[in-house]
Amino acid sequence: MGSLQSSPSHQDYVDLAEKTGFSFEQISILHKRFKQLSHNEDKLRREHFGQITDLHANPIREQIVEAFFDKRNFYQEIEEPVSEISFENFLVVMSNFRPPSDNMSQEKLVKVRKEKLRFLFNMHDTDKDGTITLEEYRHVVEELLSYYEALETETARGIADAAMLEVASITRGHMEPDEFYEGITFEHFLKLLEGFDIESRMNIRFMNMDTTTLCKLECRNKVCSE
Amino acid sequence: MAGLGSVCSRRLAGFVSLLLLVFMAVIGSASPDAATGANETLRNSSEHRKAFPVLAFNYEHVSKPFVISLWILLALLMKLGFHLIPRVSHIVPESCLLIFVGLLVGGIIKAMDQTPPVLDTKLFFLYLLPPIILDAGYFLPIRPFTENMGTILVFAVVGTLWNAFFIGGMMFAVCQIEAAQVGHVDLLSCLLFGSIISAVDPVAVLAVFEEIHINELLHILVFGESLLNDAVTVVLYHLFEEFAHEGTVTVGDALLGVVSFFVVSVGGVMVGFIYGVLGAFTSRFTSHSRVIEPLFVFLYSYMAYLSAEVFHLSGIMSLIACGVIMRPYVEANISHKSYTTIKYFLKMWSSVSETLIFIFLGVSTVEGPHNWNWIFVIFTLILCLLSRVLGVVGLTFIINKFRIIKLTKKDQFIVAYGGLRGAIAFSLGFLLTDTEKKDMFLTAIITVIFFTVFVQGMTIRPLVELLAVKKKKESKASINEEIHTQFLDHLLTGIEDICGHYGHHHWKDKLNRFNRKYVKKWLIAGDRSSEPQLISFYNKMEMKEAMMLVESGSAAKLPSLASAASLQNAQQRAPPKQRAIPSISKTREQEIRKILRANLQKTRQRLRSYSRHDLFSDPFEDSMSEIRFRKQRVQMERRMSHYLTVPANRQETPSARKVWFEPEHKVYTYDESESPRDGAALETLPDTVSLLSESPQRPGQSSRLRKRGDTEPSANAPDSQEEPQKLSRCFSDPGPKEEEEEGEG
Numbered sequence: 006m007g008s009l010q011s012s013p014s015h016q017d018y019v020d021l022a023e024k025t026g027f028s029f030e031q032i033s034i035l036h037k038r039f040k041q042l043s044h045n046e047d048k049l050r051r052e053h054f055g056q057i058t059d060l061h062a063n064p065i066r067e068q069i070v071e072a073f074f075d076k077r078n079f080y081q082e083i084e085e086p087v088s089e090i091s092f093e094n095f096l097v098v099m100s101n102f103r104p105p106s107d108n109m110s111q112e113k114l115v116k117v118r119k120e121k122l123r124f125l126f127n128m129h130d131t132d133k134d135g136t137i138t139l140e141e142y143r144h145v146v147e148e149l150l151s152y153y154e155a156l157e158t159e160t161a162r163g164i165a166d167a168a169m170l171e172v173a174s175i176t177r178g179h180m181e182p183d184e185f186y187e188g189i190t191f192e193h194f195l196k197l198l199e200g201f202d203i204e205s206r207m208n209i210r211f212m213n214m215d216t217t218t219l220c221k222l223e224c225r226n227k228v229c230s231e
Numbered sequence: 232m233a234g235l236g237s238v239c240s241r242r243l244a245g246f247v248s249l250l251l252l253v254f255m256a257v258i259g260s261a262s263p264d265a266a267t268g269a270n271e272t273l274r275n276s277s278e279h280r281k282a283f284p285v286l287a288f289n290y291e292h293v294s295k296p297f298v299i300s301l302w303i304l305l306a307l308l309m310k311l312g313f314h315l316i317p318r319v320s321h322i323v324p325e326s327c328l329l330i331f332v333g334l335l336v337g338g339i340i341k342a343m344d345q346t347p348p349v350l351d352t353k354l355f356f357l358y359l360l361p362p363i364i365l366d367a368g369y370f371l372p373i374r375p376f377t378e379n380m381g382t383i384l385v386f387a388v389v390g391t392l393w394n395a396f397f398i399g400g401m402m403f404a405v406c407q408i409e410a411a412q413v414g415h416v417d418l419l420s421c422l423l424f425g426s427i428i429s430a431v432d433p434v435a436v437l438a439v440f441e442e443i444h445i446n447e448l449l450h451i452l453v454f455g456e457s458l459l460n461d462a463v464t465v466v467l468y469h470l471f472e473e474f475a476h477e478g479t480v481t482v483g484d485a486l487l488g489v490v491s492f493f494v495v496s497v498g499g500v501m502v503g504f505i506y507g508v509l510g511a512f513t514s515r516f517t518s519h520s521r522v523i524e525p526l527f528v529f530l531y532s533y534m535a536y537l538s539a540e541v542f543h544l545s546g547i548m549s550l551i552a553c554g555v556i557m558r559p560y561v562e563a564n565i566s567h568k569s570y571t572t573i574k575y576f577l578k579m580w581s582s583v584s585e586t587l588i589f590i591f592l593g594v595s596t597v598e599g600p601h602n603w604n605w606i607f608v609i610f611t612l613i614l615c616l617l618s619r620v621l622g623v624v625g626l627t628f629i630i631n632k633f634r635i636i637k638l639t640k641k642d643q644f645i646v647a648y649g650g651l652r653g654a655i656a657f658s659l660g661f662l663l664t665d666t667e668k669k670d671m672f673l674t675a676i677i678t679v680i681f682f683t684v685f686v687q688g689m690t691i692r693p694l695v696e697l698l699a700v701k702k703k704k705e706s707k708a709s710i711n712e713e714i715h716t717q718f719l720d721h722l723l724t725g726i727e728d729i730c731g732h733y734g735h736h737h738w739k740d741k742l743n744r745f746n747r748k749y750v751k752k753w754l755i756a757g758d759r760s761s762e763p764q765l766i767s768f769y770n771k772m773e774m775k776e777a778m779m780l781v782e783s784g785s786a787a788k789l790p791s792l793a794s795a796a797s798l799q800n801a802q803q804r805a806p807p808k809q810r811a812i813p814s815i816s817k818t819r820e821q822e823i824r825k826i827l828r829a830n831l832q833k834t835r836q837r838l839r840s841y842s843r844h845d846l847f848s849d850p851f852e853d854s855m856s857e858i859r860f861r862k863q864r865v866q867m868e869r870r871m872s873h874y875l876t877v878p879a880n881r882q883e884t885p886s887a888r889k890v891w892f893e894p895e896h897k898v899y900t901y902d903e904s905e906s907p908r909d910g911a912a913l914e915t916l917p918d919t920v921s922l923l924s925e926s927p928q929r930p931g932q933s934s935r936l937r938k939r940g941d942t943e944p945s946a947n948a949p950d951s952q953e954e955p956q957k958l959s960r961c962f963s964d965p966g967p968k969e970e971e972e973e974g975e976g
Contacts, residue, residue, distance in 0.1 A: 038731045059728040059737070062744065065718065069725040102726055104635045125715070128722075149717055168710045197711050200704050205636045206719055209726055210734055 025100035031211045039092050048089035065148050068128050073098050077127050104208040118204045126194050136188030139169055172197050306586040324688045326438040326589050333593015347598050350591040355658045359588050362580035363434055364547050365532050368554035375451045382630050387459035390622045391429050395467055397618040399425025405610045419474055424672050426467035427660050428679055432653030433457040439688045446701040449642055453649040461547035462496035468659055499545035503552025506535035511560035511754040524569035560754040588654045596677050602670035611675045612682055623647040641698050648691060651683040713768050
């Protein structure tokens with residue numbers, strides 16, 4: 006199903022593979038998924054993400070979906086606002102979750118780590134100004150805690166505040182009484198998560214064989230490709 | 232000079248006391264002939280009229296507990312003694328020293344022609360082993376364990392099977408050599424021997440790995456393997472033992488063996504699971520009898536172990552499962568004190584057990600009937616090493632195809648090198664009934680144990696340094712890391728959903744949701760059941776800090792002052808950027824502080840009248856939680872309004888106290904005598920960063936002080952007297968003088 010002209014040729018796959026590091030099989034599986042989500046269109050829009058039923062229970066689904074439409078993650082110049090993404094963009098965002106390959110040199114590992122942290126940072130920094138402000142961080146914590154019912158915003162705030170204080174203490178040390186802590190910049194963020202081995206944690210196992218059980222999508226007025 | 236003298240005299244004192252105790256132990260285990268003799272003469276001489284015995288000597292009466300206590304005392308004094316000799320304890324792991332002492336004691340006892348106590352199998356399996364395993368299971372780091380479960384299982388099951396068959400088979404071949412004169416050993420006996428010696432021992436691994444602080448992944452791999460291979464060992468041992476008498480094994484028996492393996496392992500886990508759930512459920516109702524809470528944990532776990540042993544299921548797996556299942560729910564239900572008690576008792580018992588095991592191992596070595604056969608022993612040793620290396624390398628090759636984070640050559644080496652054998656092998660060997668081969672086997676087993684513990688145990692530390700293996704990160708409980716851990720979990724689950732395949736994270740998420748919806752409601756008391764993990768984490772941190780504040784006596788005076796001061800500040804200075812700043816009215820602020828103060832005074836009074844029965848309701852905790860919440864709200868809001876109101880004059884004192892929340896299984900005490908320095912006090916940065924100086928219990932920990940960037944926000948409990956003045960001085964505006972006085976009143 007699906008028109009031939011919308012499937013990229015082997016040559017395109019090569020380009021993509023080089024750019025993102027995925028293997029051909031992985032790319033073709035992801036492409037299949039892309040087409041399933043977008044109902045065989047070329048571009049993916051936000052509402053397509055809304056069809057994924059499993060995602061509804063996720064407390065940070067909005068940020069996740071936004072990450073796909075965040076131009077900072079595309080490494081190319083696109084005008085804002087981004088309302089639809091191509092398969093290439095989809096793949097580039099996904100490539101952030103690729104595990105580092107076995108024989109990477111130390112510096113490459115550091116680079117990979119930085120990229121992953123950059124992705125996380127962009128997810129937190131919703132107003133795209135380069136710093137994570139208190140309000141944004143509070144929002145993150147509230148979203149995380151919204152997973153559980155019956156929560157007071159006070160406690161969420163308390164936690165976010167404590168976290169900010171910790172960041173400030175790590176990065177700025179003691180501050181003058183009239184100094185003001187603007188927000189977490191990317192360098193501070195790096196320092197904050199120094200002990201966090203993100204390069205081994207932020208990974209998804211991408212299948213090489215087509216054993217994916219393509220999850221159910223909500224069917225709305227369209228023929229579902231299951 | 233004086234220093235040297237004191238060191239020498241300390242050593243001397245240590246040695247003398249050790250020797251004294253050794254002699255006492257010897258006498259203790261000597262037969263109580265003298266005692267009975269004395270009694271008899273007394274009776275004989277007073278047949279006419281029994282004079283009232285003013286002083287009598289009746290040793291028999293207490294001989295058993297006396298001897299046991301003496302041995303335990305000896306073991307613990309040895310442990311103490313080692314730390315008087317600093318250099319040795321750095322090079323030689325404690326287990327080696329203990330075995331050595333055991334050898335000495337055994338030798339002395341033997342020289343006096345007495346029979347030393349032997350490491351009886353029943354004693355070992357029923358009394359000495361469970362505390363160690365429970366300690367390990369209860370504090371098992373769940374996340375790395377479940378993430379590497381596949382690898383651990385492969386190593387434990389397939390690796391042990393490979394070891395057993397390889398060693399057994401090759402030893403049979405060796406036995407065929409004429410020169411060895413061991414031709415009478417048949418294949419089945421060899422396989423039995425192989426199965427005994429192939430299992431990696433958790434006690435030995437714990438003892439050695441604990442001291443080298445290797446990174447978490449390797450630690451959990453070797454340790455997890457040593458725990459989970461128990462099922463394989465049990466099945467193989469029983470299988471071969473049954474058929475060693477028969478002489479042959481049919482295919483049917485082999486199949487039954489496989490089935491038995493599944494029964495033993497899954498059955499063991501189920502038994503542990505049931506007891507764990509029972510324990511969690513019971514703890515839900517203990518709010519009125521806090522004192523006995525720890526007992527429930529211990530008893531349910533021990534029952535799980537014993538019940539599994541009744542059915543010949545794997546007791547170790549049962550114990551681990553029980554501890555793992557029980558822990559999250561129990562910890563949500565019990566009081567903080569009970570939690571501390573559990574932690575301390577487990578550490579204490581496991582420490583004593585471990586010490587006793589190693590000492591007895593030494594004693595039994597001297598004692599036991601030995602049958603030294605050069606070829607047998609040497610080949611056993613070589614084959615053990617060889618099979619371990621081959622097994623690890625081969626399995627890793629396969630496993631790496633399925634792992635995201637591959638195991639490097641260095642990792643493989645450490646895993647192979649860390650395969651230590653220990654007392655379990657010895658005890659299993661002791662259980663053998665065929666005396667002729669038993670002695671030879673035992674000798675070989677002991678040799679292998681000694682080799683692995685001494686040689687491998689001693690050299691693993693320098694090797695780790697040499698190979699620059701990653702060490703364990705000193706992780707502080709950082710709330711940012713906790714937030715990001717949870718964030719990552721949800722993120723990865725979401726990405727998996729987008730990708731469309733049900734992976735590892737998806738199922739974990741489903742399990743968590745199930746847990747939250749149904750299980751927690753049943754097993755956790757009250758409204759704690761809906762408490763999110765992040766909050767309980769945060770609360771734990773706050774609780775710790777609040778407790779330390781109160782215990783040091785100067786407590787909530789400070790936060791209220793800080794908040795009052797900062798409130799003043801905030802209102803007088805417009806923040807440079809436009810941000811939404813919440814503000815509470817001054818009257819509310821005062822109300823809060825009054826309540827805080829009242830609570831604190833109540834707490835302090837109650838603390839003074841302490842008795843066991845007063846612990847029914849935990850007033851300390853109730854006020855703590857109130858204080859905590861109020862403080863949290865007030866303090867945070869105030870400080871957050873301009874992020875940090877740390878006064879500028881806080882210099883770093885060179886010996887600023889630092890603490891971090893060490894990973895949970897480390898038990899620490901803090902020195903109440905240490906009072907924080909003056910200048911350092913003000914920073915009431917409570918939360919995650921640094922509070923108190925800690926001296927961990929486990930030996931070998933040295934440095935605790937650590938620099939974090941350029942800050943040393945230091946200790947909590949401030950010197951209350953200096954506080955108020957400092958505070959007011961720091962702020963440009965005069966600050967709330969009236970509130971200060973109220974606070975001190």
